[in-house]
Amino acid sequence: MHFLITGSAGFIGFHLARRLLTAGHTVVGYDAMTDYYDRRLKEARHAILAEHDGFQAVIAPLEDLAALRAAAAIARPDVIVHLAAQAGVRYSLENPRAYVDSNLIGSFNLLEVAREVAPRHLLLASTSSVYGGNETMPFHEVDRADFPITIYAATKKAMEGLAHTYAHLWGLPTTCFRFFTVYGPWGRPDMALFKFVDAIQHGRPIEIYGMGDMRRDFTYVDDLVEAVVRLIDLPPVQGRPVMISGVIDTLSPVAPWRVVNIAGGQPVGLMDFVAAIETALGCRAEKLMRPMQLGDVRETFADHRLLESLTGFRPQTPVTVGVPAFVDWYLSKYQVQ
Template sequence: MKVLVTGTAGFIGSHVALKLLERGDEVIGFDSLNDYYDVNLKKARLARFMNHPSYTHIHGDLADRAAVEAAFATHKPQRVINLAAQAGVRYAAENPHIYVASNVTGFLHILEGCRQHGVEHLVFASTSSVYGANRAMPFSEHQSTEHPLTLYAATKKANEQMAHSYGHLYGIPCTGLRFFTVYGPWGRPDMALFLFTKAILAGEPIKVFNHGHHKRSFTYVDDIVEGIVRILDNPPAKDAVWDATAPDPASSGVAPFRIYNIGNDETVELLRYIEVLEQCLGKKAQMQMLPLQAGDVPDTEADVSELIAAVDYRPKVSVEKGVAEFVKWYSDYYQCS
């Protein structure tokens, strides 16, 4: 099939594009290559498949309405995976307008493209951050997400609600995936594993928030990609047993709409994550212990039972293997001794 993938120069988007191309799909990639972090890394990700005969790249910004409209009109994708967004929870505090332009206005342009061109299925990235102040573990799609703690989370919550409205009004099948901490080769330089690796190799201290005691559903990127592609092939329908007097946030009786957690249901404490990294690098970390940052949550734990039931999603890669794969990639890419 022909799939429009936004964010193909990004961490997850580049892996998704490769997976789709490997299985024989035609991929239309859309990315602005902004300078939020190293553009050369983004170009290197793209270089892995830029010359593939079934790949077409569009250099554009989701906030540019005309560029998005042209992408849909020219290429007429059957399905869309929207992974492009302004990332980084803390960056939002200093650059709120960029987040709204990319994550809200840009997403509206995607929805309009899907509406105008009869797209069969829109899969879009949400985040575990939408759970916000909720402390009931594990996080379930059936729980309320009305108390986001950051603007980034609020924009992703807005995406979910916008998608539901378009699903209801225009019948567009929409699936939102709430990502839990994703890591692996070709990752983002602003994420913990990347920052830790760079600092440890340089003999510099790492900042360990919450004294390293918070837990995360660390999920290897290949496991995330497998879930995305499986969901892409399974557009949602209206929920036949949905009760409008007690509405389930995870589905809908008035729109072909679903929300799923996608992550690892086995949590790992940050100190253990660092310990595994030390073992892979063969070098101890100098840790600067700090309190929990504003906007951060003490723990995240994914309930992925709904995704298991829907597409038999089962993460396979352990933190030990996944961190080792990242370190191998990092050493190769940056030519570390």
């Protein structure tokens, strides 16, 4: 199949594109190569993808509709996977316009291109942050997500709604998946795992927010990619919901549109996560305990049953396996002795 993947130089986009290229598919990767974090890491990811004959890169922002259209003309995509976004909860407090430009205007442009090329399946990355102030656990896809507490979450929820409208108006089979704290090799430097490992290796203390009393539904990147690959072959069909006892489908009654959590439903305490890092590095971290940060939540916890009903799969890699894999990559990549 032919794929157009936005955000191909990003953490998740790189892993997905590599998996698809290895399987023999062609991928046109679209990425703005912004300087939100070190571009050299993004360039290294694209260099690995470029080792495959089936890969072609287009470097441009989502806000450039003409460039997106040109990329789609090159790709002739059977499937579009929209992963590009301005990421990060905390950065949205510093630079909100970047989120509006990329996650709203950019996603609108992507939807316009999808309407024009009519792929067999459009998949868009959303986030667990859309659950916002919801304190009922685990998070079910059908829970209300009307109370976002960050600009990042608000832009992603708006993207979901806009995608539903396009699915309804133009019969565009669309799946929105909500990620939960994805981690693993080639991860972003602004994420906690990278920051913790880098600080410990360089003799700096790590900052533990929420006084350590936080839990996350950590999802290892290979598990996430497996889930996405399986969902690719399952475009929503209006009128054909999942019919499994106890599972509530999110299939729209008026559009071939669905939203799916991607997580294992096994939240891990922050201090247990830190302990896994210490074990992998073979040393203890100096810890600075801090209060909760603005826009943060105490816990994320996904209901995984819809994903498992659709695909027969749910993420299960424990942090005791995933964290050492990241540490091995980090030590190799940055040649830390």
